[in-house]
Amino acid sequence: MVRKKQTTWMHRNSRYVIAGVATAGLLLSVGCLAKGNTTLSGSAYIRLAGLSLPLLGAIAYGLMGALAIGPVLTKNKALEGPTWLGLFTGSTAMVIFSGYLLYVMFAVLQEPCVPCILSALLTLGLWGLTLVGKPWDDLGQLLLPGICVMMITGLITTGLHAYASNPDTFSSQGNAPQVTTTSGESEIALAQHLSAIGVKKYGAWWCPHCHAQQTLFGQQAFEYIDYVECDEAGVDPQPQACRAAGVQSYPTWEINGETYAGVQSLQTLATLSGYSGPQNFTNQLPNHQ
Template identity: 40%
Template structure:
């Protein structure tokens, strides 16, 4: 009597596990994509919020003008399909078709897992070496990609490991060349200060410099103001509006960049950090602020960095709205 070899548990559950991880990854990246496209704040947690938001708003987080998370969502959706579709075929009804789909989709899973793992590894290099921030979403996605590769390699019996390693080698070479080519172009734009424009022709502001803010003023404002920015700043002062901020706050820096150096000098700004220039911590404490920046306009408060178009609407500004700069999507 021949004893039938039992199948390891990882071979039985590898596809469902890959599918579950892929679905979670799809939901995660879809949330990030929708948030970016609609200009909503991404929930990052209290301690890492600034760093996380800065990473997700950096030039490295956009490809062909679209959020990188959009391409991640497509990749996760594909991995979910490759892993779960064969499970929908009942082997008792059509075993030959089930086996055929399993063989082909394992190859696609191997290709996808290899490409995602290598690309994620490069993004981790960008995160820690170039940006110097902490992004839990990015780290989680990289972990998912590595899990895909491990589950694909050890989640089934491979007849020919030589073919497996050859596939990994070819996919790795193609992915590496594509990734380096893509990000070398982004690097040239950043280093050459090539402006990135949105659909309205506005220049997208650059992220916070990769260095600590120095009191009392923090990072230097690098944008220059136009007539519309200056007029809006003067209007906000005239109506008694206030902006509460801190020199070390990255989002406050974004707000400064939107106005430009000349216009921000006219903005009714209240510095809340004691060591900041003209710091008024007592005023900020009495105001009971929940975060920076916070705008107070016509008796109402608005938290977070506001586009100049939004400030114009909230304040009843009637002048030119030909603003030069925009927030990253």
């Protein structure tokens, strides 16, 4: 006589628990998106198909939450099997990618990211819940899909690392977007003043906020700015200088020994740097939020 498997509390409520963990991960990712660009979040080592790390995380957690709670909301028993397999393969891919993320964080960028570490723990939790949350007939049935996911995710992360390490081998994406605005006399005078007193601007080639800052100065004036590229995939990168300056987000200005994060209006830069020249700035602060 075949003994029926015992159904535990976890088996009955696992989808709710998984959905809760996925929601926590989604909120964490959205919070990172709202905070803006950080050293790690948009690094070329992490960006996949042009999407930054927080956006990738939000998409992944959203899908996991939908797979978990979908059959419960629709009361469709036919979705039970496929969604459990989707939860397992999805969480497996997320665990592998999180491992790669931790490697980049500590071994390559040497820039700890607390939200990223929390996300990795949540991801590991999701993976564990998919294993214990369903009374699998045989855990061996997960071996083949698990190996396939590991191979695919491994190839993707290997490709990301290879591209970020040698961007010129693949394309010319290490170059920042061209600045198309023109500079007036006031913008040029301010840029020359900032350069003369040793002001530095730290940023990354992929950062939209950095491009917005450059747009304020215009093409001619920004040539005078002492710009430090923080991403390894950019042109003439200086990540060690960025770490030494304590740069946490882009852009960051270093003026008279003090750092100021975020896009700054030209009037603000003039005040912070003690600039007393003409201030008839023609370019206005764009909506960069």
